[in-house]
Amino acid sequence: MEWASTHIQHHAHSDDEDDPHSPMEGLWHAHTGWLFAHKNNIAVYGTWLKKDPVVVWVSRYWFLFAGIGLLIPTLIAGWQGLLWGGLLRIFLTHHITWSVNSICHTFGQRDYNTRDASRNNFIVGLLAFGEGWHNNHHAFPRSAFHGLRWWQIDLSGYIIRAMEATGVIWNVYRVKEADQRKRIIPAKAEIMGD
Ligand SMILES: [Zn+2]
Ligand SMILES: [Zn+2]
Structure with a gap:
């Protein structure tokens, strides 16, 4: 719910001062830095999300999905599975996702x-x-x-x-x-x- 609310705010204020992650405030801010300054904005941009019980449930129990994503590769390949299939995968997918906010508002056509x-x-x-x-x-x-x-x-x-x-x-x-x-x-x- 929080990610979706932030994304709605991003569309409403793209690259103006209320954009939660604009590279106008620096490439690092747009990429990862914004997460440390972020305030919960569901009450403003995500009120309609609260009406969807599936969304509310997934949002509340997100750690189960994250945990299962670490458990499965660990069961398959032990510590190596946890490292490569769990932690490194999460690291890379986060940076790729954040690149949409940073790189795709700075470099390209x-x-x-x-x-x-x-x-x-x-x-x-x-x-x-x-x-x-x-x-x-x-x-x-x-x-x-x-x-x-x-x-x-x-x-x-x-x-x-x-x-x-x-x-x-x-x-x-x-x-x-x-x-x-x-x-x-x-x-x-x-x-x-x-
Ligand atoms: Zn979008
Ligand atoms: Zn954008």
Whole structure:
């Protein structure tokens, strides 16, 4: 609940002074430093999350999932499993996730006009399963897919498409080509095939 509330605040105030993790306050602040200055903001940005009993339950018992994520690799491979499959995995996935906030607001291409400094970064796109197409995400936050062009590798997007194709999920939101064209920076229009 806290992560989601922070993310909603980030969208509402991207790269202004109320952004919880903008690189305007420094790259380290945007990456990890913000966590140490962070105040609980669920009461302001996450009131609707409190109405979902599944979300409330997962939020309350998050340590069970974290614990199971350490227990399973330990059972499989002992101390080496705990180190490589547990601690190092958590270390890397956190830094990749935080890179969306730091690197993808500092380094990369801007294809769409947004009020913030969000960027599309190929390497973070690859490592963060699509989330590195962050300028796309800020331009179209409702889009189910971060990758909007065929060459923008988006592993989460492929999983969503597979789930849709097998009928597990439906009503998947896509941004219309015409709406993408309205927001594209003119010099970048060639990526739309213009
Ligand atoms: Zn952002
Ligand atoms: Zn977002």
